[in-house]
Each structure stands twice: as structure tokens, then as C-alpha cells.
Amino acid sequence: MTSLAHKPAQQSRLAQMGGLVSGAAILAIILLASLMASHLIPYDPIEQNLRNTLQPPSLSHLFGTDNFGRDIFARVLHAAKLDLMIGFLCVVFPWILGLTLGGIAGYFGGLADTLIMRTVDTFTAFPFLIMVIGVIAILGPGLFGMYVALTLAGWSIYARIVRAEVLVIKKSEYILAARSLGYGHGRILVRHVIPNVVTPTIIFAMTDMVLVILSTTSLSFLGLGVQPPTPEWGVMIAEGRGFILSAWWMVTLPGLAVVLVGVALSLFGDGIARILREGSQA
Amino acid sequence: MRDAGQPSALRPLVEVDDLTKRFGARGGLSQILGAASQRQLTAVDAVSFQINAGEILGLVGESGSGKTTLGRCLLRLVEPSSGQVRFDGKDLISLSKGDLRVARRQMQMIFQDPYSALNPRMTIRQMLSEVLRFHRICTDAAIPARIAELLALVGLDQSAADRLPRHFSGGQRQRIGIARALAVEPRFIVADEPVSAVDVSVQAQIMNLLLDLRDQLGLTILLIAHDLSVVRYVSDRVGVLYLGRLVEIAPTAQIFAAPRHPYTQALLRAAPRPDPDRHPAQPAIAGEPPSPLNPPPGCHFHTRCPLATARCKSEMPPLQTVSDGHQVRCHHHDLALLNPSPR
Amino acid sequence: MSLLDVRNLTTRIATSRGVMNVVEDVSFTVQQGECFGIVGESGSGKSMTCRSILGLLSKSGSATGAAWFEGQDLLTLKSDALQQIRGRQIAMIVQDAASALNPVVRIGTQIAEAMMQHGLVSSKAEARQRSLKLMSKVGIPATESRIDDYPHQFSGGMCQRVVIAAALSCSPKLIIADEPTTALDVTIQDQILRLLVALQAEFGMSLILVTHDMGVVAQTCQRVAVMYGGELVEMADTASLFRTPRHPYTMGLLNCVPHLDRDVGTARLRPIPGAPPDLMNPLAGCRFHPRCPLANDACKSTRPPLREVAAGHFSRCLRQDVLGKDIWNAESARA
Known part of the structure; x- marks a missing residue:
């Protein structure tokens, strides 16, 4: 009877750990391979070799070559570094901005709250991609523009989540206790409020990272993000677009890399989120 | 009664004077825009007492x-909102x-x-x-x-x-x-x-x-x-609050032996005891406490008070000293004394 | 014949950290027209005992044993059969009345809901008439003007009256009230308890009153069961339980609740040392032994049975021979 009742809890725990472990494993393999790409593959990702263009996948070129004769496997691996870094930073920057502003808005209330939250409203009023493209249009295409654009487009959701959480935490008696101990607002916010509101933001950031990587590749595909010849999945897909009928591997294999990273991040993110949620319940 | 008879016990450490707190007087944008007059909630209404060291x-x-x-x-x-709190003689509010x-x-x-x-x-x-x-x-x-x-x-x-x-x-x-x-x-x-x-x-x-x-x-x-x-x-001493006002304050033994405010008496009657022989026939007190947003005029307790008269409905009773250290805010505290024992 | 006969009820709840033994081998009966306190x-x-009886455990919980009500075992009934009994024959009143009511549905509709559901009224007009009657029965003033109000327009005490009216609506044979007055002020608690007792007498219902307050049971119930760590440790009629408790835990509880009527002088309360037990890792032997002044080696290894120590007085304690009035007094020096 006891063991029967115990089973469902164990099973679900195993299932969640499985997702987390496989997601983490895929990400780790991709990252490691990407960091050691120049040792693993004898080809340079940028240097052209016009005598060897549009080779189909073979043992010497696992993913084939592109129209400039570059090894696609090498380019896909080198691109992973960049794409994962952009995905990470374009979540971390808006997270920091949203955490700070949302924390201030929720904790202090009043005028600060009004100003910050009206700004949030303004930012959320723009569709995500329109805003990103608009900012890049002003700053010019490239990595810097993309960081700024994705941060500006992404922070407002974090600010909202954080503000809502802070409004709840603010009423806890331990915040009152901190005030009665004479702590300043800065200390209370940083040491007592923020640590108790980060969990839901990290859970959201995990799903956000997948979206950001997809946006990054989309922007690069449109020519607004990473510029050729730098290897990047979106750039590679864009370059292969013209050859889709004659050289399917140029588009398909970088595309599959995007899918694989997306799936791995989702599995990993879901696992982390569940563990964090359970931790905050206990 | 507990022994608090050190010499320092005679000196008040905390003095509260006419302390009042009103909520709901909203400032900021709604005031600037002339939002409709806010309802005020007087959570603490001119409370005064001292606590000895x-x-x-x-x-x-x-x-x-x-x-x-x-x-x-x-x-x-x-x-x-107003009033004074002194700690060890120093004014805390300022x-x-x-x-x-x-x-x-x-x-x-x-x-x-x-x-x-x-x-x-x-x-x-x-x-x-x-x-x-x-x-x-x-x-x-x-x-x-x-x-x-x-x-x-x-x-x-x-x-x-x-x-x-x-x-x-x-x-x-x-x-x-x-x-x-x-x-x-x-x-x-x-x-x-x-x-x-x-x-x-x-x-x-x-x-x-x-x-x-x-x-x-x-x-x-x-x-x-x-x-x-x-x-x-x-x-050592007990104060009783009703809708923001201090209605009675006295040494503990005194307030439990001879409560003088009808509300204190009702509270004592209403408290359940682990005593299977006690089955009071009458409810301790009828009615519900009024909303603090809209307290009744005069004595706040008159809507539920068995002793209430016309005077109670219009005139707020002052906090009167009835014996050493025993103060009560009731027009009829003499009648209250005659009230049957709270048990 | 008793109305409700609970036998060897055992409830387990699976959590991510392990299995909780929330109810362990609990047996009791509730007679017709009786107020039984837990x-x-x-x-x-x-609370888990009551929820198990009503089939209101979450999916991770499972109950074994039996709960006989009117010739049927509630624990083995199918959920739709149980549905017919819940509300219709057994009604429940919960602690937080304000959240037990749906905030967007009018009071009258909520009182009438169970009657409509169980087909006890033929028309909406009839349901409304019965709701009005019930509202005045539970002491809600100005029923005509309040029947179309929403819950937020009612105070906590009035909400609890509404919940009671809804519970009464199908004239149940048994009402289970789980801490019905804990969220209320003491003067309102007094009113609500009186109301429950008066209604129970008037309708001849049985009432199970679940509470943590010894004072509430003493004034309301005819018989009382005391639970500790998932076990029923003592059960007796109210007078003998309070006058001659036969379990150290009950004695300790009575000793450590402050009494209003005793002149206390400078006497200190005598607390029960230690903390309530961990349901994840139930102790061997008597679950109270780490906090008990009488515990000996037998208490640490043998689980005491619930024995009848006097007529109608049951206790789960091995040390009946040494139970005395001042078992807790020596303890006070340590605590």
C-alpha cells in the first residue's frame, strides 16, 4: 500500500530528471565540440576553397561544402559558440534590466512605479520583431545592434514578473522585520527581496532563451544580425537559400542544428524550472 | 499580578500620547487629478498610554x-498621522x-x-x-x-x-x-x-x-x-481596543476580576473555556462589529452595548480613571460594575 | 445504531519527499443527534480524517479502512455515489468561509445550489423562498435585501452564516465542521457556535466539530476524540475527558492552555516540551513518548492499543497505572 502510493511521485521525478540530463548532455556536447572545433576538424570555417564548392555530405566533409567550398560541419560547429553566447547574453541583459527596474517599481511604488510601468507598457505595445528591427535600423546591423535591440525588446516582461512578485514579498513579515532592524532600502531590496523573486524569472528565462536563439538566427537570416562571412546558423541558412534545390545540405543541416539546440534548451529549461519550483515550495 | 517591583518600574519607558493613524488619504496622481473624496479609515484613534520599564x-x-x-x-x-511617541523621554516621531x-x-x-x-x-x-x-x-x-x-x-x-x-x-x-x-x-x-x-x-x-x-x-x-x-x-497590565480606541486599561488582576467596560465584559464572557460545566445560556454579545470605515458616532460600542442610552449615541465618552491605574471609556461604567459577573 | 462508524481509517499521502502517515488506524462512531468533537x-x-471520510483527498492520498454511513462504506463508494451523499446527507463547513464562497455568484444562488443540484426544489422561485428561510434561520438580518448580495459585501461572520445556511439547505443527517470559527473574532465565534448547537438540536442532526481549541469542544460537544500525530489517543464523553483525562497528552494540553477563570498569580504555564511529531518518519512505539514525562522503555517500542479504561472512556496509553494529576508538574522545572 505504501509502495503503491509512493510510485507516481518517483516516476515523475525520474521523468523530469531524464529531460534535464538529456538536455544538459546535448548542450554540453555541442558546446564542447564547438570550443574544440578547430582541433576536431581540419578545415577553416571562413577560408574559401573555390575548387571544392557544393560538395554533398561525405566522409571528408560530413555536412558537405557550400558555394565557397567551406566545410559546413566546421561552420556549424563554430557557429554554435556564437549562437549560444548570443542566446545567453540576450537573455541575461534583459533579465538584469528587468530585475532592477521591476524590483525598484514594485518595492518603492509611487512615482517610480508609475514611470517604470508606463515605460513597460510602451515597450510591450510594440510587436517584438518590429521593435527589434526598428532598433537595428537605427543602430545599424551587426552584433552590437542585435544585443541592444533584443535587450530593449525583452526586458519589459522580466520587469512585469519581478514587480508582481515583489508586491507579494514586500508584504511578508520578514521585510517588515528587516525594516524594524533599521536596514536601508538598498540592503532590503538586494538581500531580502530580490533573492526571493528570482526563481520565476529564471524559469521564464529558460524558455526565453530558446526564443532568443530563434530570433537571433532569424535576424541574421534577414541580414540584420551577424554579418557574413562569420559563421552563424541564420547567416548560413540565408546563404544556402539560393541553392536549396541543388545543394539541400547548405540549408537543412544548419537548420537542424537550430532545432537540436532548441529542443535541448527546452528539455534543460523545463527540468531546471521544475527543480526550482519544488525548491521554492519546500 | 506579576512582580515588576524594581525601582525602574516606576519610570515610563514608552509614552504614547494621542496617537492617531488614518489610512486612505491618498496622495499622488489621484489627488492631483481630483479623484473623488477618499473614505478614511481611522485605524488608531487618539490612543494614549504608558509602558513602564x-x-x-x-x-x-x-x-x-x-x-x-x-x-x-x-x-x-x-x-x-498625529500624536506623540516618546521612548525614554525622547520624541520618536520627530x-x-x-x-x-x-x-x-x-x-x-x-x-x-x-x-x-x-x-x-x-x-x-x-x-x-x-x-x-x-x-x-x-x-x-x-x-x-x-x-x-x-x-x-x-x-x-x-x-x-x-x-x-x-x-x-x-x-x-x-x-x-x-x-x-x-x-x-x-x-x-x-x-x-x-x-x-x-x-x-x-x-x-x-x-x-x-x-x-x-x-x-x-x-x-x-x-x-x-x-x-x-x-x-x-x-502586568492590559489595555482593550475597540475600533481604534482604547476603551479600558487596568492592571491584569483588576481587569479580569472587575472589568468595567461592557465590551471587556463581553470579550471575557465570549472566550471559550476548557470547562465542560460552563454553558452560559445567553450569547456574550449580539451583533457584529461595525465597519471601521464607517464607525458609529458617540461611543463606538453603542450599537452592541446592553447599557447604551441616547447619550452614548452622540457623545464620545472620555477615558476616566475609576481606580488606581484603572481607566475606562464608558458613560455607564458604574452600571457596568453592577453587571452580572462576566463568567 | 450509530450514524457514522469509522473503523481503522488509515490515510497516506505521497509527496515528493516521501509518504506522510497523516491518519493512522483511527476508529470512532458518531451517534444520531450527537455533537462529536475532534x-x-x-x-x-x-482534518485529514474528515477529508478521507468524505472522499476529498487529493490524488496523491489514499485511505484504507471503512467508514460506514447508513449501511454504506463511504471509502468504497464510487465517486458519483459519493457525490449523492456529499451535500445531500453529509455537509461540510470549512474554516475560511470567505474563500469557500464563490466571489462572483450571489449569496442566494450559492445557498440554493445544493438544493437544485440534488433536485430538492422544483423551481427557482421555490429555491429562493427556501434560501430566504434558511438565511433568517442562521441569523442573517434583512434577508430580502441581502439575498442578492455578493460574498464580499458580507463580513467574515456573516459569510460563515451563509456557508452554514448552504450546508443546512438539504437537511443533511451529518454536518462536518472543520475549524468553523478559527478565522473569526471571539465574540463572533461565540455566536456561531451557539447557532450550530441550536440548529443541530432543532434538526436532530449529528455534528462533527474539528478544532484545535479545547475550550470550544468543552462548551459544544458531548463526546470528544483527541488526536496526536495521526492517531486517536483518547476518546470519552466531554465531562470525563476534561475532569479525568487518561492520556498524558490530553493532560498536558489541558495543563498548558491558559485558563481565564483561575487566579493565576505569578504561576507559570507548564508547557509540553518538544515539538509535534514528524509525519514522514513515524516513531516506533507511542508517538508521544519523546514528549511524555511517563515514557519508559515499553513506550518506545510497543505501540499502545486504544483501550477502554473506564466506561466509554478510551485511551492509547500504556502507563494507565501511573497516570496521576500532577504528572506534568515535575516536568515544568525542565521546560
Whole structure:
């Protein structure tokens, strides 16, 4: 009877750990391979070799070559570094901005709250991609523009989540206790409020990272993000677009890399989120 | 009655004068835009009392009586609307921020809900070290010893220090909250319903701990409670609040033996006792407390009072002294005395 | 014949950290027209006992044993059969009345809902008439003007009256009230308890009153069961339980609750040392032994049976021979 009742809890725990472990494993393999790409593959990702263009996948070129004769496997691996870094930073920057502003808005209330939250409203009023493209249009295409654009487009959701959480935490008696101990607002916010509101933001950031990587590749595909010849999945897909009928591997294999990273991040993110949620319940 | 007969007991440590707190007077944008007149809630209505050094004053009231707001006003966790609070002769209300921070070392609070009163992400050691460091209570090297001392003081095992709050029971958490308050070596503590969220079998432990701390450290305590039996055991004097007003205050033995306000009498009658032979035929009191947003004129209690007359409906009774240290806010306190025994 | 006969009820709840033994081998009966009290602290299993009987456990919980009500075992009934009994024959009143009511549905509709559901009224007009009657029965003033109000327009005490009216609507044979007055002020609690007792007498219902407050049971119930750590440790009629308790836990509880009527002088309360038990890792032997002043080696290894120690007075304690009035007094020096 006891063991029967115990089973469902164990099973679900195993299932969640499985997702987390496989997601983490895929990400780790991709990252490691990407960091050691120049040792693993004898080809340079940028240097052209016009005598060897549009080779189909073979043992010497696992993913084939592109129209400039570059090894696609090498380019896909080198691109992973960049794409994962952009995905990470374009979540971390808006997270920091949203955490700070949302924390201030929720904790202090009043005028600060009004100003910050009206700004949030303004930012959320723009569709995500329109805003990103608009900012890049002003700053010019490239990595810097993309960081700024994705941060500006992404922070407002974090600010909202954080503000809502802070409004709840603010009423806890331990915040009152901190005030009665004479702590300043800065200390209370940083040491007592923020640590108790980060969990839901990290859970959201995990799903956000997948979206950001997809946006990054989309922007690069449109020519607004990473510029050729730098290897990047979106750039590679864009370059292969013209050859889709004659050289399917140029588009398909970088595309599959995007899918694989997306799936791995989702599995990993879901696992982390569940563990964090359970931790905050206990 | 408890023995609080040290010489210092005669000197009031905390003096509260005409303290008033109104909520709902909204400022900011709605005021600028001329939003419709706000309804005001007078949570604390011109309350005055003193607490002597080394004394435990119990403050009793039902929900909406303003007891929690009053406690927070004393520590300026809520800014009073008017009135005075003097601590050791110094006016607290006019203190600047910096001076207030110094004053906060002398006055601490113990909270009702042991589950929300501790930061769930800090171990007990982190929590206490932060307090000790922030107020420079002792040198960094002396912190571990001081933490051990504090844990022993509130009756917790030394192994408690490195655990997170979620590993403790309600009673243990309440002890941790008390240790945090004691860390700054305060002279005055506001204990807001310290046992109402704690298990019955553990309540007495916490109540005895408060008494021990008063005796050992000479603490002065304002004990806020809704439960008369709790204040009876712990307090030297008891005040009763009804809709923000202090309606009666007297030494504990006096108020339980001869309550003079009809509301105090009703509270005493209504409290259930673990006595199977007691089956009072009449309900202690009819009706519901009026909304604090719209309190009745005159004596707030007249809508439920068996002694109410026309005068009670129009004229607020003053707080009158009926015997040594016993004050009551009732036009008919002489009749109330004749009322059948509250039991 | 008893109305409700609970036998060897055992409830387990699976959590991510392990299995909680929330109710352990609990047996009791409730007679027709009786008010039966279940007292205990948080985690004693008192609420879980009621939920198990009503089939209101969450999916991770499972109950074994039997709960006979009118010739049917509630624990083995299918959920739709149980649905017919819940509300119709057994009604429940919960602690937080304000959240037990749906905030967007008018009071009258909520009182009438169960009657409509169980087909006890033929028309809406009839339901409304019966709701009005019920409202005045539970002491809600100005029923005509308040029947179309929403819950937020009612105070906590009035909400609890509405909940009671809804519980009464199908004239149930048994009402289970789980801490019905804990969220209320003491003067309102007094009113609500009186109302419950008066209604129970008037309709000849049985009432199970679950509470942590010894004072509430003493004034309301005819018989009382005391629960500790998931077990029923003592059960007797109210007078003998309070006058001659036969379990150290009950004695300790009575000793450590402050009394209003005794002149206390400078006497201290005598607390029960230690903390309530951990339901994840139930102790061997008597679950109270770490906190008990009488515990000996036998108490640490043998689980005491619930024995009848006097007529109708049951206790789960091995040390009946040494139970005395002042078992807790020596303890006070330590605590």
C-alpha cells in the first residue's frame, strides 16, 4: 500500500530528471565540440576553397561544402559558440534590466512605479520583431545592434514578473522585520527581496532563451544580425537559400542544428524550472 | 499580578500620547487629478498610554481594532498621522532617518506568522550575522559566539544555526524570530500576536520564554493579542481596543476580576473555556462589529452595548480613571460594575 | 445504531519527499443527534480524517479502512455515489468561509445550489423562498435585501452564516465542521457556535466539530476524540475527558492552555516540551513518548492499543497505572 502510493511521485521525478540530463548532455556536447572545433576538424570555417564548392555530405566533409567550398560541419560547429553566447547574453541583459527596474517599481511604488510601468507598457505595445528591427535600423546591423535591440525588446516582461512578485514579498513579515532592524532600502531590496523573486524569472528565462536563439538566427537570416562571412546558423541558412534545390545540405543541416539546440534548451529549461519550483515550495 | 517591583518600574519607558493613524488619504496622481473624496479609515484613534520599564503591557482587540497598526506606529514602521511617541523621554516621531536607525536598536518587533517572518533563503547564521554586523554589535570574530549565545537564550540547539527556516517547526521559527529581535540588544519589544499561529502545546513555551526574557534581560514588552487568556498569563497590565480606541486599561488582576467596560465584559464572557460545566445560556454579545470605515458616532460600542442610552449615541465618552491605574471609556461604567459577573 | 462508524481509517499521502502517515488506524462512531468533537494540533490528522471520510483527498492520498454511513462504506463508494451523499446527507463547513464562497455568484444562488443540484426544489422561485428561510434561520438580518448580495459585501461572520445556511439547505443527517470559527473574532465565534448547537438540536442532526481549541469542544460537544500525530489517543464523553483525562497528552494540553477563570498569580504555564511529531518518519512505539514525562522503555517500542479504561472512556496509553494529576508538574522545572 505504501509502495503503491509512493510510485507516481518517483516516476515523475525520474521523468523530469531524464529531460534535464538529456538536455544538459546535448548542450554540453555541442558546446564542447564547438570550443574544440578547430582541433576536431581540419578545415577553416571562413577560408574559401573555390575548387571544392557544393560538395554533398561525405566522409571528408560530413555536412558537405557550400558555394565557397567551406566545410559546413566546421561552420556549424563554430557557429554554435556564437549562437549560444548570443542566446545567453540576450537573455541575461534583459533579465538584469528587468530585475532592477521591476524590483525598484514594485518595492518603492509611487512615482517610480508609475514611470517604470508606463515605460513597460510602451515597450510591450510594440510587436517584438518590429521593435527589434526598428532598433537595428537605427543602430545599424551587426552584433552590437542585435544585443541592444533584443535587450530593449525583452526586458519589459522580466520587469512585469519581478514587480508582481515583489508586491507579494514586500508584504511578508520578514521585510517588515528587516525594516524594524533599521536596514536601508538598498540592503532590503538586494538581500531580502530580490533573492526571493528570482526563481520565476529564471524559469521564464529558460524558455526565453530558446526564443532568443530563434530570433537571433532569424535576424541574421534577414541580414540584420551577424554579418557574413562569420559563421552563424541564420547567416548560413540565408546563404544556402539560393541553392536549396541543388545543394539541400547548405540549408537543412544548419537548420537542424537550430532545432537540436532548441529542443535541448527546452528539455534543460523545463527540468531546471521544475527543480526550482519544488525548491521554492519546500 | 506579576512582580515588576524594581525601582525602574516606576519610570515610563514608552509614552504614547494621542496617537492617531488614518489610512486612505491618498496622495499622488489621484489627488492631483481630483479623484473623488477618499473614505478614511481611522485605524488608531487618539490612543494614549504608558509602558513602564520592565513591564509587559497586553493589548487586546478583535480584528479591525487597530492593535497591529498601533504596534507598528510605535516603531515607526507605519508613520502615525498625529500624536506623540516618546521612548525614554525622547520624541520618536520627530527623529531624522539616521537617528531613527539608532533608535531602532532599542526597539524590536516579534511577528505573528512564524512562516512569513523569516527570509526563506537565509540560514539562521546568515540572518543573525547580518544583524550583528549591520549594527556593529560585536566584532566579526565574536559573531559566532554571540550567535551561540542568542540561540541558547531562546532555547534552540546550536545545530540550528546552519539550517534554513523551512527545516523548523512553527514554535522553533518563532524562537528564531525572537533571537533576531534580541540580537540588537533592544530594551523594548513589540510582540504582535506571537503565539496565535503556533501550535497549542507550544504556545506555553513561547509565553514562558517571553516572561524569562523580561526577567533575565529586563525587557519592556508590548504584547498584542486577540486572546485574553494569553495576556492574562503574560501581562502586568492590559489595555482593550475597540475600533481604534482604547476603551479600558487596568492592571491584569483588576481587569479580569472587575472589568468595567461592557465590551471587556463581553470579550471575557465570549472566550471559550476548557470547562465542560460552563454553558452560559445567553450569547456574550449580539451583533457584529461595525465597519471601521464607517464607525458609529458617540461611543463606538453603542450599537452592541446592553447599557447604551441616547447619550452614548452622540457623545464620545472620555477615558476616566475609576481606580488606581484603572481607566475606562464608558458613560455607564458604574452600571457596568453592577453587571452580572462576566463568567 | 450509530450514524457514522469509522473503523481503522488509515490515510497516506505521497509527496515528493516521501509518504506522510497523516491518519493512522483511527476508529470512532458518531451517534444520531450527537455533537462529536475532534481536537488536535496542526498535523494531528484531524482534518485529514474528515477529508478521507468524505472522499476529498487529493490524488496523491489514499485511505484504507471503512467508514460506514447508513449501511454504506463511504471509502468504497464510487465517486458519483459519493457525490449523492456529499451535500445531500453529509455537509461540510470549512474554516475560511470567505474563500469557500464563490466571489462572483450571489449569496442566494450559492445557498440554493445544493438544493437544485440534488433536485430538492422544483423551481427557482421555490429555491429562493427556501434560501430566504434558511438565511433568517442562521441569523442573517434583512434577508430580502441581502439575498442578492455578493460574498464580499458580507463580513467574515456573516459569510460563515451563509456557508452554514448552504450546508443546512438539504437537511443533511451529518454536518462536518472543520475549524468553523478559527478565522473569526471571539465574540463572533461565540455566536456561531451557539447557532450550530441550536440548529443541530432543532434538526436532530449529528455534528462533527474539528478544532484545535479545547475550550470550544468543552462548551459544544458531548463526546470528544483527541488526536496526536495521526492517531486517536483518547476518546470519552466531554465531562470525563476534561475532569479525568487518561492520556498524558490530553493532560498536558489541558495543563498548558491558559485558563481565564483561575487566579493565576505569578504561576507559570507548564508547557509540553518538544515539538509535534514528524509525519514522514513515524516513531516506533507511542508517538508521544519523546514528549511524555511517563515514557519508559515499553513506550518506545510497543505501540499502545486504544483501550477502554473506564466506561466509554478510551485511551492509547500504556502507563494507565501511573497516570496521576500532577504528572506534568515535575516536568515544568525542565521546560
